[in-house]
Amino acid sequence: MALLNNFILAKFxxxxxxxxxxxxxxxxxxxxxxxxxxxxxxxxxxxxxxHYILIPFDVQYxxxxxxxxxxxSLVQIVEMAIKRTNLTLYNALGIYLPLITxxxxxxxxxxxxxxxxxxxxxxxxxxxxxGIGFTLVxxxxxxxRERLELADSPVSMKGLPVALLTAMLLGLTFxxxxxxx
Amino acid sequence: xxxxxFWKEFTKGIVISNPLFVLVLGLCPALAVSTxxxxxxGMSIGVTFVLLGSNIIISAIRKIIPNxxxxxxxxxxxxxxxxxxxxxxxxxxPSLYESLGIYLPLIVxxxxxxxxxxxxxxxxxxxxxxxxxxxxxIGFMLALLIISFLRETLGTGSLSIFGARLFTxxxxxxxxxxxxxxxxxxxxLMGLLLALLRxxxxxxxx
Numbered sequence: 001m002a003l004l005n006n007f008i009l010a011k012f013x014x015x016x017x018x019x020x021x022x023x024x025x026x027x028x029x030x031x032x033x034x035x036x037x038x039x040x041x042x043x044x045x046x047x048x049x050x051h052y053i054l055i056p057f058d059v060q061y062x063x064x065x066x067x068x069x070x071x072x073s074l075v076q077i078v079e080m081a082i083k084r085t086n087l088t089l090y091n092a093l094g095i096y097l098p099l100i101t102x103x104x105x106x107x108x109x110x111x112x113x114x115x116x117x118x119x120x121x122x123x124x125x126x127x128x129x130x131g132i133g134f135t136l137v138x139x140x141x142x143x144x145r146e147r148l149e150l151a152d153s154p155v156s157m158k159g160l161p162v163a164l165l166t167a168m169l170l171g172l173t174f175x176x177x178x179x180x181x
Numbered sequence: 182x183x184x185x186x187f188w189k190e191f192t193k194g195i196v197i198s199n200p201l202f203v204l205v206l207g208l209c210p211a212l213a214v215s216t217x218x219x220x221x222x223g224m225s226i227g228v229t230f231v232l233l234g235s236n237i238i239i240s241a242i243r244k245i246i247p248n249x250x251x252x253x254x255x256x257x258x259x260x261x262x263x264x265x266x267x268x269x270x271x272x273x274x275p276s277l278y279e280s281l282g283i284y285l286p287l288i289v290x291x292x293x294x295x296x297x298x299x300x301x302x303x304x305x306x307x308x309x310x311x312x313x314x315x316x317x318x319i320g321f322m323l324a325l326l327i328i329s330f331l332r333e334t335l336g337t338g339s340l341s342i343f344g345a346r347l348f349t350x351x352x353x354x355x356x357x358x359x360x361x362x363x364x365x366x367x368x369x370l371m372g373l374l375l376a377l378l379r380x381x382x383x384x385x386x387x
Contacts, residue, residue, distance in 0.1 A: 012213040012364065013287075019208070061268060064286045065260040072253060101256075102290045104209045111283045154376075161379070164372030171365035 013105040018138060019163055023149075028142035032135025036128070038078060038100050039109050042071050043127035046110040047120050060114075067110050072101045105134060140170065190312035199320040202378055207293040210284045211325055212367040216336070221329035223277040225322035227266045227285060232294050233314045234262040239302040240310035246303070255298045256289070263289045293321065331370055336361030 017031055046067055054060050079097045083090045100106060109130055113123040144166055153162050207228075214220040235258050239246075246254055267285055270278040278285065288294065297317055302310040333339075335358050360366045 012209045012367070015208040015212070061264060064264050064267065064289055065257065068256055068260050068289050069253075072256060102292060102295060104287050104290045107290050108283055108287060111286055115283065155379075161372045161376040164368045164375065168365040168368035168372065171363075171368060172360075175363075175365070 013108040015104075017099065017103055018141065018167075019160065023142065023145055025139065025142045025146060028138040029135070032131075032138045034097055035100055035103060035105060035134055036131025038071070038075060038097075039106050039127045039131045039134075040124065041078065042074055042106055042110055043113060043123050044120070045070055045074060047113065047123050050114055063111075063114060067107060068101075071106055071110070075101045105130065137170065137174075141166065144170075188312075190309050191316040195316055195320040195323065199324055202324055202375065206296055207291045207321065208371075210287060210291055211321075211328065212364075212371060213284050214281055215325055215329040215332055215367060216362050217280075217333050218326065218329045219277065220280055221325040222322075223270070223274070223281055224284065225318070225325050227263075227270065227281075227288055228291065228293070228321055229315075229318035230266055231259060231262040231288050232297060232318050233311065234265075235259045235294060235298055236302040236310040236314035237307065239298050240305060240307045243303045251303065252295075252299070255295060255303075259294055259298070260289050293317065328367075328370060328374065331374075332361045332366060336363075336366060 017035070049066065049070060050060075050063070054063055054066065075097060079090075082097075109127050113126060118126060141163075145163060148162060148166070210224060210228075214224045235255070238258050239255060263286060266288070267278075270281070270285060297313060301313050305313070358366075361370065
């Protein structure tokens with residue numbers, strides 16, 4: 001999950017933070033950790049909601065509305081909890097936490113778990129693998145982009161286009177893991 | 182006076198602030214579903230419906246939404262419309278529903294829709310919000326059609342819409358460049374398209 005079905009490069013989930021936050025290495029690490037944390041908590045929470053509320057009452061068509069509300073409130077709770085317990089971590093993650101609500105990777109993982117009907121353990125493994133893969137690619141990408149800033153690329157390629165081409169090369173590289181695993 | 186500004190809001194979304202090529206919002210669903218023209222059409226119709234619906238509702242109730250909780254309210258309204266789209270697609274076009282997969286419900290977190298709600302519909306009257314939604318949707322659809330057309334023709338060597346084969350390219354038909362239907366091809370094509378549009382001066386360089 002972390003390497004082969006990478007969330008960013010193979011499933012296109014969480015592209016906005018991928019291109020938005022991958023300009024500096026330290027920010028990329030904070031963002032990756034925050035996303036992985038929220039993905040893990042959201043997976044556990046939505047699994048219980050799905051199996052003890054939505055399925056028994058047969059209201060699975062409400063899942064999209066419920067999930068997004070759960071994720072939004074979870075992000076808020078996590079933000080408050082981190083603020084109270086660990087101020088340095090809060091300052092590091094600070095502005096990235098609210099952004100996670102609209103990160104497709106988080107809603108994506110909960111929907112994947114629901115449609116594939118994973119058990120609790122499978123869901124948790126899936127979310128952790130996805131989160132670690134997300135962090136990994138974000139860190140690699142930001143390392144490359146820090147150098148790209150200094151490189152002398154054509155005017156019309158500067159910024160986003162060249163970042164997209166880098167993502168293509170990364171994606172091809174990650175396909176190579178297909179033969180190994 | 183009123184019709185001209187309506188028209189201005191409408192055309193603005195198609196070229197000047199095209200959501201995909203200029204604002205670069207909503208990249209995730211755009212790249213994921215652009216493997217075939219069918220999927221791209223289905224996705225654009227879904228996005229158009231949700232954007233139009235949420236813009237109308239949010240613009241209509243913008244004066245009674247408390248400022249503190251506006252984002253959760255926007256999200257709930259958007260999620261409701263996405264649920265409708267999801268159920269309708271599931272009932273009437275099951276094959277499209279299958280191939281769009283989780284990207285259909287993911288319209289909820291599409292930055293374009295929340296972005297328009299926050300930046301436009303919550304501040305402007307009803308008629309302008311409708312024009313804005315239509316313009317942005319058509320811009321999104323055009324961009325998505327261009328990307329998916331190139332990906333399908335280059336990646337499979339032929340083009341077919343709703344099961345009917347339109348044409349097959351002579352050499353590519355036998356040896357298609359499969360990379361274009363794979364995920365890396367989407368990044369490649371999007372990067373080259375952006376660079377080309379900047380080179381031609383359609384959109385501004387950084």
